[in-house]
Amino acid sequence: MSPPSFEFDFNSAPGGGFRGRSFFSTGLFINNEFVDAVDGNRIGIVNPTSGKTIGIVAAATEKDVDIAVRAAREAFEQRWGMKAPPTERRRLLNRLADLVAENADELSALEALENGKALIAAKMMDVEGTIGILRYFAGWADKIQGKTIEVNDSKLAYTRHEPIGVVGQIIPWNLPLGMFTVKIAPALATGNTVVIKPSEWTPLTAIRMCELIKEAGFPKGVINVVTGYGDTAGAAIASHMDIDKVAFTGSSLVGRHVMKAAAASNLKRVTLELGGKSPNIIFQDADLDRAVSWAAFGALANQGQLCIAGSRVFVHEDIYDKFLAAFTEKMKSVRIGDPFLPDTFQGPQVTETHFNRIMNYIEIGKREGATVHLGGERYGAEGLYIQPTIFTDVKADMTIMKEEIFGPVVVIAKFSSDEEAVRMANDTVYGLAAGLFTCDVSRAISVANQLKAGTVWINCYGASSLNAPFGGYKQSGIGRELGEYALEHYTAVKAVHINMSASPPI
Ligand code: NAP
Ligand code: MG
Numbered sequence: 346m347s348p349p350s351f352e353f354d355f356n357s358a359p360g361g362g363f364r365g366r367s368f369f370s371t372g373l374f375i376n377n378e379f380v381d382a383v384d385g386n387r388i389g390i391v392n393p394t395s396g397k398t399i400g401i402v403a404a405a406t407e408k409d410v411d412i413a414v415r416a417a418r419e420a421f422e423q424r425w426g427m428k429a430p431p432t433e434r435r436r437l438l439n440r441l442a443d444l445v446a447e448n449a450d451e452l453s454a455l456e457a458l459e460n461g462k463a464l465i466a467a468k469m470m471d472v473e474g475t476i477g478i479l480r481y482f483a484g485w486a487d488k489i490q491g492k493t494i495e496v497n498d499s500k501l502a503y504t505r506h507e508p509i510g511v512v513g514q515i516i517p518w519n520l521p522l523g524m525f526t527v528k529i530a531p532a533l534a535t536g537n538t539v540v541i542k543p544s545e546w547t548p549l550t551a552i553r554m555c556e557l558i559k560e561a562g563f564p565k566g567v568i569n570v571v572t573g574y575g576d577t578a579g580a581a582i583a584s585h586m587d588i589d590k591v592a593f594t595g596s597s598l599v600g601r602h603v604m605k606a607a608a609a610s611n612l613k614r615v616t617l618e619l620g621g622k623s624p625n626i627i628f629q630d631a632d633l634d635r636a637v638s639w640a641a642f643g644a645l646a647n648q649g650q651l652c653i654a655g656s657r658v659f660v661h662e663d664i665y666d667k668f669l670a671a672f673t674e675k676m677k678s679v680r681i682g683d684p685f686l687p688d689t690f691q692g693p694q695v696t697e698t699h700f701n702r703i704m705n706y707i708e709i710g711k712r713e714g715a716t717v718h719l720g721g722e723r724y725g726a727e728g729l730y731i732q733p734t735i736f737t738d739v740k741a742d743m744t745i746m747k748e749e750i751f752g753p754v755v756v757i758a759k760f761s762s763d764e765e766a767v768r769m770a771n772d773t774v775y776g777l778a779a780g781l782f783t784c785d786v787s788r789a790i791s792v793a794n795q796l797k798a799g800t801v802w803i804n805c806y807g808a809s810s811l812n813a814p815f816g817g818y819k820q821s822g823i824g825r826e827l828g829e830y831a832l833e834h835y836t837a838v839k840a841v842h843i844n845m846s847a848s849p850p851i
Contacts, residue, residue: 348372348381351390351400351549355454360685362464363454367553371402373409373572374555376416377565383408388545388572393461393693393729394683402548405573410540410581413569417511417538418587420566426508426536429564431487434534437563438483442476444557449476452550456522457684459549461693461729462647464685470647471522471550474811478523478827481811482530485832489535491839499846506836508536509614510589513582515575515603517595518544518695519650519751524594525551527826529568532592535835540569540588542579546696548572575599583607590614592834594652596749597775597820616824616834618652619817620749621777623798624770625655625806628763629663631782633671635804640755641675643780643806645733648694649703649753652821653778655806656750659769662759669737669757673719676733676755681724693729694752700729703752710736710745715756741772749775763788767795776818780806799825 351371355363372379386404391397405413422428445452449472456467491504512532516524521543532539543551551570558568571578579599583591583606590613593603597619607613625643627636643655660668684692694700707721720732731753739746739756746756760766770779779798783789793801799816802808809815814830816822824834 346381346385348379348403349387349401351402351552353399353458358454358685359683360464360687362457362685363450365451367451367455369553369556371400371549371552371572373403373405373413374552374568374570375409375413376569377559377563379555382406382573383412388548388574390459390549391696392458393695396697396728399458400549402552402572405542405571405578407577407581409573410571410578410585413540413571414511414585414587416566417540417569420564421508421510421538424564425538425567426510429536431489434536435483435486437561438479438486438530438534440561441557441563442479442483444561445472445476445479445554448557452522452553455549455553457692459547460518460521461684461695463689463692465687466647467684471520474523475526477811478526478530482534485531485829486534489832489836496842499844501843501845503841505839505841506535506832507839509835509837510537511587512537512539512835513585513588513591513613514539514541515579515582515591515593515595516541516543518547519647519652521547522550522554525554528592528594531826531831531835533567535832537590537835538567540571540582542571542573542582545572545574580606584610586611588613590616590835592616594618596620600822614834617822618824618826619777619820619822621652621654621775621817621821622657622747622749622773623653623655623775623778623780624657624659624773624796625780626766626770626782626792627658627660627664627668628766628781628783628785628788629661630784630788631664632784632804633664633668636782637668637671637675639780639782639804639806640672641679644755645676645679645691645753646807648691650695650751651807653800653807654751655778655780656755657746657770658755658757659760659766660757661766662761665759669718673735676719676735679733681730691730691733691753694731697729699751700731703731703750703754706745706748706750706752707734707754710739710743713743713745715739715743715745718757720753741769747773763792767792771795771797774820777821778802
């Protein structure tokens with residue numbers, strides 16, 4: 346069978362984004378060709394704004410993953426890895442960044458279409474992020490180097506930072522293009538080849554990227570994209586005997602499966618970027634306007650569907666009432682609607698399944714005795730929109746205080762001392778991120794040091810940088826992405842010892 350294809354006419358989309366038709370193959374991308382899945386399986390793609398099925402993509406099984414891994418292995422040995430000069434890897438990553446920039450409007454439109462996020466967010470977070478990440482890691486490609494180690498007069502040792510080999514990557518749906526790039530860019534810059542599985546809900550931008558990857562001139566087999574379901578294609582990656590490392594972003598629940606499968610198969614290396622329930626602490630000496638704006642942004646950005654969402658807000662008792670009043674107004678002022686309209690901040694949740702999961706958490710919050718201070722209902726008569734929601738009177742052991750909701754829902758609680766704030770903030774199995782607002786520099790640094798989180802923002806929230814590492818403490822993950830720190834997870838260090846004059850001890 347020939348592979349499926351996708352066609353969409355953006356000419357009638359509201360707002361002022363991309364104008365034109367998107368048309369591309371939605372087969373699996375293996376060896377620089379779009380091919381059908383061996384078993385001919387398909388996944389339907391739904392536009393969360395309209396609820397309509399807008400296309401189909403191929404669904405890989407274990408057999409397809411196996412073919413992709415063979416392609417990646419051959420590419421690693423023949424055309425990439427230590428075979429492609431680092432300057433060539435740099436050139437290709439930069440060329441891909443150029444092509445993404447040239448196609449930014451279409452990619453943003455596709456991202457908003459399949460995910461439901463505001464067009465402006467798709468453009469800023471995913472597409473601009475992609476260009477930045479590609480260029481950042483392109484810059485590293487020819488700067489990967491080992492060390493010379495002086496052992497003694499008769500011996501010299503040096504290290505090589507070699508690519509690991511074939512890397513399997515599994516990503517979620519909340520930042521489809523951003524996650525795709527944050528995974529492939531460091532892997533490719535360091536000379537690995539890739540087999541990557543996008544989310545079943547949002548595979549379109551990754552597939553469109555494959556056309557650009559081919560156009561950029563990457564050798565065949567270097568990047569292979571296997572769209573499919575987690576429990577088939579994803580599981581096949583995690584347990585494959587010829588994949589040397591698996592990099593996973595998603596829930597802590599599935600992260601455990603991936604780590605188990607890696608251990609049970611070939612003990613492949615594992616890095617995990619998992620969930621969060623991040624605290625945002627507002628001290629009594631905070632700049633209130635600033636704290637209110639960032640706290641709302643931290644809770645609602647990307648429809649609340651961010652691993653770093655500042656979903657637990659802790660406020661000092663002296664300013665609690667004032668903060669809550671201003672925060673409520675800010676949350677109310679957010680524009681909700683069609684992602685393609687220019688002033689939309691919050692679009693629909695990604696799918697009906699996920700919408701129901703969030704609404705269920707809201708019901709649990711009510712049932713367990715928390716107070717709905719704002720929202721708590723579907724927004725509008727139809728569509729997957731949820732009102733920005735604030736819960737007060739939330740106790741430490743309530744489900745909505747403990748579990749990741751991944752929607753526009755925030756819980757608020759009071760504290761009365763710095764010690765109590767730190768204790769409440771750290772009272773979670775997660776440790777992805779944290780925010781704090783204060784004008785006292787000593788308090789800021791002292792509290793930042795005590796927070797058990799991979800990222801701490803002081804006087805802002807969610808403002809990450811491509812050259813700073815990102816990753817989790819505790820059950821939020823293992824390893825770091827972005828920044829120089831990402832490189833160590835994509836290289837294997839080899840020590841080479843050179844004897845000049847020593848004799849063996851026997
Ligand atoms: P998920 O359900 O864990 O899925 C993530 C990916 O894993 C998807 O591609 C999924 O396939 C796949 N998968 C499912 N079961 C699998 C299995 N048994 N073996 C291998 N792969 C499997 O997460 P999600 O709902 O897509 O994303 C939301 C979660 O991601 C949240 O917890 C969020 O915090 C986390 N996240 C973390 C970060 C970070 O950097 N720390 C960033 C973004 C998101 P399907 O396509 O079939 O679902
Ligand atoms: Mg899932």
